[in-house]
Amino acid sequence: MNKLVATLILLGFAFASVAYSHGEKVIVPAKISAEDAAGEIFKRENMIRTEHADGNVTLDVTTLLSSDKKFSSGMYSSGKTRSEITGAYGVDEFMFFLSGGVTLTSSDGTVTTINAGEGVTIPKEWTGIWDTDGYTKIWVIYSADGSAFE
Numbered sequence: 001m002n003k004l005v006a007t008l009i010l011l012g013f014a015f016a017s018v019a020y021s022h023g024e025k026v027i028v029p030a031k032i033s034a035e036d037a038a039g040e041i042f043k044r045e046n047m048i049r050t051e052h053a054d055g056n057v058t059l060d061v062t063t064l065l066s067s068d069k070k071f072s073s074g075m076y077s078s079g080k081t082r083s084e085i086t087g088a089y090g091v092d093e094f095m096f097f098l099s100g101g102v103t104l105t106s107s108d109g110t111v112t113t114i115n116a117g118e119g120v121t122i123p124k125e126w127t128g129i130w131d132t133d134g135y136t137k138i139w140v141i142y143s144a145d146g147s148a149f150e
Contacts, residue, residue: 030064032075032138037098039136041075056081069146077136082129089126092142095119100135104128 032041041047041061048060062074075098101115106128114120116135124143141148 030073032063036075037138042077052081054081055079065149069149070144071140071142072149073138073140075136075138077134078132079134080132082131084129085127087127089122089124090143091148092121092124094121094140095137096139098136098138100133102130102132102135104130 041063042059044061046061050058050060052058056079058079059077060074061076062072064071064073066072095114096119097114097116099116101113101118104112104114104120104122106112106126112120143149
C-alpha cells in the first residue's frame with residue numbers, strides 16, 4: 001500500500017463514530033485498516049451487496065455516518081458500468097481509488113480520468129458520464145441537507 005493510502009486511512013478516516021460501553025455513549029474513531037483497504041471490509045456485517053439490472057454488482061460499506069447525517073465515509077466496489085448523470089450529482093464526494101479507475105466526461109465535454117492511487121472530488125452540481133471497467137474506492141460524502149443518507 002502506498003503512503004498516500006496509508007495517510008488517508010490514518011488521518012482522513014479517523015472520524016468519530018458511536019459505540020456503547022456499559023450503556024453509555026462512547027465516541028471512537030472510524031478506522032479503515034490496511035486489511036480493510038485490501039478488501040476485508042467487504043466481509044463486515046453492514047456490507048450492502050446490490051445486483052443491478054445491467055448485471056453489475058456493487059459492494060458498499062459505510063464506516064461513519066455523522067450524528068447530523070450530513071457527512072459519511074466508507075468503501076465501495078463496482079464492476080463495469082456506464083452511467084449518464086443528467087440531473088445534478090447531488091452530493092459533494094471525495095473518492096480515492098484503490099484499484100481500477102473511472103473516466104468522467106463532464107457535460108461540456110471535459111474528460112477527467114482517475115486511476116488507482118489517485119483521488120477526485122466531484123461537486124454536487126456535476127453532470128456528465130461516469131464510465132468504468134471496475135474499481136474499488138474509499139469515499140467521503142457531504143450532503144448539506146442530509147438527504148443522501150435517508
